[in-house]
Amino acid sequence: TTESLETHFERTIEADQRIEPRDWVPEKYRATLIRQIAQHAHSEIIGMQPEGNWITRAPSLRRKAILLAKVQDEAGHGLYLYSATETLGADRGDLTERLISGKQKYSSIFNYPTLTFADVGVIGWLVDGAAICNQVPLCRCSYGPYARAMIRICKEESFHQRQGYELLMTMMRGTAAQREMVQEATNRWWWPSLMMFGPPDGDSPNTAQSMAWKIKRHTNDELRQRFVDMTVPQAEALGVTLPDPDLRWNAERGSYDFGEIDWSEFKEVLRGNGPCNAQRVAHRKRAHDEGAWVREAAAAHARKHREAA
Ligand code: ACO
Numbered sequence: 001t002t003e004s005l006e007t008h009f010e011r012t013i014e015a016d017q018r019i020e021p022r023d024w025v026p027e028k029y030r031a032t033l034i035r036q037i038a039q040h041a042h043s044e045i046i047g048m049q050p051e052g053n054w055i056t057r058a059p060s061l062r063r064k065a066i067l068l069a070k071v072q073d074e075a076g077h078g079l080y081l082y083s084a085t086e087t088l089g090a091d092r093g094d095l096t097e098r099l100i101s102g103k104q105k106y107s108s109i110f111n112y113p114t115l116t117f118a119d120v121g122v123i124g125w126l127v128d129g130a131a132i133c134n135q136v137p138l139c140r141c142s143y144g145p146y147a148r149a150m151i152r153i154c155k156e157e158s159f160h161q162r163q164g165y166e167l168l169m170t171m172m173r174g175t176a177a178q179r180e181m182v183q184e185a186t187n188r189w190w191w192p193s194l195m196m197f198g199p200p201d202g203d204s205p206n207t208a209q210s211m212a213w214k215i216k217r218h219t220n221d222e223l224r225q226r227f228v229d230m231t232v233p234q235a236e237a238l239g240v241t242l243p244d245p246d247l248r249w250n251a252e253r254g255s256y257d258f259g260e261i262d263w264s265e266f267k268e269v270l271r272g273n274g275p276c277n278a279q280r281v282a283h284r285k286r287a288h289d290e291g292a293w294v295r296e297a298a299a300a301h302a303r304k305h306r307e308a309a
Pocket residue numbers: 035036039040041043044047105106107108109127128131134195196197198199203204205206207210216220270
């Protein structure tokens with residue numbers, strides 16, 4: 001009966017066990033997971049663009065090999081996550097359609113431009129650092145396929161974070177112009193990185209239900225604070241200044257206080273009016289259109305094999 005299925009679902013969540021694809025779930029649980037995982041997958045795929053922009057201009061063979069590997073990892077994460085949505089009954093082609101028609105979101109952070117090679121380092125340090133903060137708790141998400149996907153993804157994100165920080169350390173040991181470039185990129189990426197965690201808890205419509213279902217394990221503000229606390233000492237070690245005059249240690253809280261985030265900028269980016277939204281979606285659409293013949297050929301090939309069998 002529905003009641004016993006529902007009880008089973010609730011007991012599984014309560015006991016901190018995993019929900020698996022064949023288990024009965026409330027429709028809203030399914031919809032929430034598809035929404036979050038699809039948005040996450042879209043972010044990985046769109047996220048290939050800002051850094052992909054520097055592959056042809058990487059300053060050395062070593063930097064180019066690292067950057068190529070990283071951007072390929074992101075493609076892998078996206079495909080892995082689309083597979084996780086398929087275990088919930090979503091259709092990958094349909095999700096891509098929703099992305100390029102603007103019906104589904106992807107992370108705000110990927111709508112900012114990469115102006116210098118220091119941006120590659122700062123994205124690794126701050127953007128991938130924020131992603132790790134947000135994603136490590138998702139390894140304990142109540143939905144099994146998503147939780148397991150996050151374990152591997154987090155390992156690779158940690159490599160991405162380190163390559164960025166190492167790149168920046170190298171530039172900071174370089175010329176004054178290189179140090180200036182790192183500082184300037186840090187100034188541009190700091191606030192958008194804080195916005196990655198989503199709206200403040202009071203304005204986050206999905207958090208309460210997602211926490212009750214153990215999809216999310218912490219609120220947006222908790223993770224944002226954790227990220228600030230982790231990043232300030234890294235900035236000091238690097239020798240860059242985070243662009244926030246209100247940033248200071250609060251001994252009472254055992255955390256750093258920080259300044260007010262410009263939520264109007266965040267809302268504009270979500271509405272499609274960030275510096276690169278139109279360009280990112282147009283590029284994705286072009287790649288999708290140009291790949292149509294590959295999908296058709298693969299489908300025809302599969303059909304032939306089925307018929308021959
Ligand atoms: N960029 C774009 N949209 C965002 C962002 C952001 N940084 N933060 C929140 N939103 C959207 C939410 O998707 C939601 O919109 P929707 O209801 O239309 O889907 C709305 O703003 C309100 O936010 P919340 O109620 O707080 O939404 P939610 O509970 O889903 O929390 C969060 C948002 C924290 C991003 C969550 O979805 C999550 O942890 N996702 C998985 C991680 C992820 O997607 N990372 C992508 C970037 S990192 C990377 O790929 C390298």
